[in-house]
Amino acid sequence: MTRRRGRAWQAAGVLPGRFIIDTTSGDTAGGPRADDVIVLDHVTKHYGSFVAVEEAHFSIARGEFFSMLGPSGCGKTTTLRMIAGFETPTSGAIRHEGVDVSRTPPYKRNVNTVFQQYALFPHMTVRDNIAFGPRSKKLDGAEVARRVDEIIDVVRLGDFAQRKPTQLSGGQQQRVALARALVNYPSALLLDEPLAALDLKLRQAMQIELKRIQREVGITFIFVTHDQEEALTLSDRIAVMSNGLVEQIGSPEEIYGSPASVFVAGFIGQANLWQTVVEAVADGRADVRIGDQLVTGAAGPNVARAGDHVTFMVRPERVKVTVLSPNASGASGSSGASGTSGAAIACEVIDYVFQGPVVRFALRSPDGSEIAAYVGSDEGLPLLRPGDRVWASWDRDAALVLPESANPSTLSTADAVGATAS
Amino acid sequence: MSVVPARVRTRRPTGSIVLAVYAVGVLVYLFLPIITIVAFSFNDPTSKFNLEWKGFTLDNWADPFAKGQLLDAMLYSLWIALWASVVATIIGGFVALALSRYRFRGGAFVNLFLVLPLTTPEVVLGASLLNFFVFADTPFLERGFRTILISHILFCVSFVSMTVKARVRGFDWTLEDAAMDLGAPPLRVFYKVTFPLIIPGILAAALLSFALSIDDYIITTMVSPVGGEPTFPLYIAGAFQREISPQINVLATMVLLVSVTLMAAGPVIGLLRRPKAATAP
Structure with a gap:
């Protein structure tokens, strides 16, 4: 595979006014590489005074399953439409296989799209729908037939070739849309929330199906979704977008484990977040205060010095709940940048939900903030009730100190925003 | 039971x-x-x-x-209606597509202008057309077949674009994106995807304008030459003063x-x- 792992903050590409963390590229530039199928070179798109996409600067490798993830209006679909050719960048360039296609119309680009509502031609049979692309490219009849037969086999639509799209179920229509695009042997397949129209069960089945088809045809997939679970399940790499900006690009593990911003931390999975100020920075770690407690975490890319406004993050599943203080030193639990353990905070249980393998706690810390903690039900905790006193602690590697988000709206108060993002 | x-x-x-x-x-x-x-x-x-x-x-x-003249008048009307509906359907169809498909500067005005020939009393429309043709004073706009045809096309374009616009409402324009995405240049997108899907609306509009053209009396009588070849409605109206034959x-x-x-x-x-x-x- 083309995926290359880098350490969390190692590769930071500096862009005007903004950091983009490409955690996968080994080189420090973090930007496009020459051998990539699709390259976005400082692409910006304005609609009047509205900035839909700002300084998108990344590349997509051959054979990769690449997702663009973000809430609606974050610019992911606009970016996809620019790659497809339906929109023209206001500035910057888009290159397909090394060729600048920024001004090339869609019908002259070798990428194909699976549309959100499939956009199958209702007056044509499944077979004619699939053959539309090859016929438009004036391939001879035998070659068209060969390709159509081949792809119908891949998506397993043999029994439905002579049907009209309206005579198919949602999942079957989805396969036709896939086949119709893949039959052109595109250098990349663009998928615009293709699973959004399906119900949950079918969606999960189609996720597996998509992955299988991608492996089978070996074509680069560029997948747009607002569903973080879907992106984590399917992708080799994910670009997390917000308000037109690419916040982070990385593998699912990196995006989840080492979010580059508060937005990413809150959008992917669940997180305990505290807004605070840096006390000290040393060895890539930063000390911050939660209430009157000094805690430490891995410092984010532009967390440079004491006094910086930052957000402290711990994932709920990394929070340990114990009845006795985990620190030998006792109730103070203080541990600066020099300490080895993270922190221990004396808390009160406010809610307790048993969910089989996991117990979900909602705890209240002395400064009033809420801490979410997911504890394995095999941890041997005694039965706890609201009001009981416990200790919340975490390994110091579990905590991150993140830069202030560029989007004030995504900053929540010190309680666990993750709790709302399920 | x-x-x-x-x-x-x-x-x-x-x-x-x-x-x-x-x-x-x-x-x-x-x-x-x-x-x-x-x-x-x-x-x-x-x-x-x-x-x-x-x-x-x-x-x-x-x-x-x-009555030989009756047949002549009928054929004359059919001939005019054929041309008027074909030309009006082409013009009005494209106007309707443009208005439905794209948001553009002046679109609202085009909409307004399209409604005008429908809401203006026919007498007024006919009189102003007559005025225009006389004022133009060129051999090409001498009252006759051409002036009748131009007048019919005028009001038919309005009816066609209104009809097609109504039928095209709800058309899934991403189908055009999809066709283009699959490598079809704009012309192929139109005749392979858009046109086959809107053809029912186009045909309805064409039939409507054909019927309107055959039927029109008021405007036609104003832009026709005095004593010239009558259209079917003109002939019947004229004949009624002398006779009403069962052939009508x-x-x-x-x-x-x-x-x-x-x-x-x-x-x-x-x-x-x-x-x-x-x-x-």
């Missing part, structure tokens, strides 16, 4: 009887004039005026074009039959095509 109608009959309240009478009344009101026209095509009038029932005959149908009823009945056949053709073709799609292997 026999229980069901009995129960329905016993339950029927007076309201539904009133409704039935009302419905029959409306139908009679709508169809009596048409039935009269058809009936009087079989009349055998003694005078020049076919206004009183004198007796049944098939003579009128045996020789519908006994025969032609009217024929036109009626053609219209009804055309209207019935749509659903019938639809029925014939559906089983074919379903039984194909």
Whole structure:
């Protein structure tokens, strides 16, 4: 595979006014590489005074399953439409296989799209729908037939070739849309929330199906979704977008484990977040205060010095709940940048939900903030009730100190925003 | 089986009887004039005026074009209507597509201008057209076939674009994106995807403008040359002052039959095509 792992903050590409963390590229530039199928070179798109996409600067490798993830209006679909050719960048360039296609119309680009509502031609049979692309490219009849037969086999639509799209179920229509695009042997397949129209069960089945088809045809997939679970399940790499900006690009593990911003931390999975100020920075770690407690975490890319406004993050599943203080030193639990353990905070249980393998706690810390903690039900905790006193602690590697988000709206108060993002 | 109608009959309240009478009344009101026209095509009038029932005959149908000028007028009207509907459908169809597909500066004004010929009284429209043609004072706009055709196209464009716009509302324009995405240049997108899907609306608009053109009297009479070749409505209106022949009823009945056949053709073709799609292997 083309995926290359880098350490969390190692590769930071500096862009005007903004950091983009490409955690996968080994080189420090973090930007496009020459051998990539699709390259976005400082692409910006304005609609009047509205900035839909700002300084998108990344590349997509051959054979990769690449997702663009973000809430609606974050610019992911606009970016996809620019790659497809339906929109023209206001500035910057888009290159397909090394060729600048920024001004090339869609019908002259070798990428194909699976549309959100499939956009199958209702007056044509499944077979004619699939053959539309090859016929438009004036391939001879035998070659068209060969390709159509081949792809119908891949998506397993043999029994439905002579049907009209309206005579198919949602999942079957989805396969036709896939086949119709893949039959052109595109250098990349663009998928615009293709699973959004399906119900949950079918969606999960189609996720597996998509992955299988991608492996089978070996074509680069560029997948747009607002569903973080879907992106984590399917992708080799994910670009997390917000308000037109690419916040982070990385593998699912990196995006989840080492979010580059508060937005990413809150959008992917669940997180305990505290807004605070840096006390000290040393060895890539930063000390911050939660209430009157000094805690430490891995410092984010532009967390440079004491006094910086930052957000402290711990994932709920990394929070340990114990009845006795985990620190030998006792109730103070203080541990600066020099300490080895993270922190221990004396808390009160406010809610307790048993969910089989996991117990979900909602705890209240002395400064009033809420801490979410997911504890394995095999941890041997005694039965706890609201009001009981416990200790919340975490390994110091579990905590991150993140830069202030560029989007004030995504900053929540010190309680666990993750709790709302399920 | 026999229980069901009995129960329905016993339950029927007076309201539904009133409704039935009302419905029959409306139908009679709508169809009596048409039935009269058809009936009087079989009349055998003694005078020049076919206004009183004198007796049944098939003579009128045996020789519908006994009055040579009547046939000429009919053919002239058909010729005008053919051109007017073809040209108006092309122009109006594209106008409708542009207005539905794209948001552009001045689109609202185009919409307004399209409604104007529909809302302006025909007399006013006819008078201003006449004024325009006289004022233009060029041989090309000498009153005759061309001025009639231009006038008919004018109001037909409005009807066509309104009809097509209504039919195209809800059209999934991402189909055009999809076709382009699959490598089809704009022209191929149009004739392979857009056009086949909007053809029912286009045909409806074409038939409507054809009917409107054949039918038009007020505007046509104003932009026609005095003493020139009359269109069908002009001829009949003129003839009414001298005679009302049963042949007029025969032609009217024929036109009626053609219209009804055309209207019935749509659903019938639809029925014939559906089983074919379903039984194909």
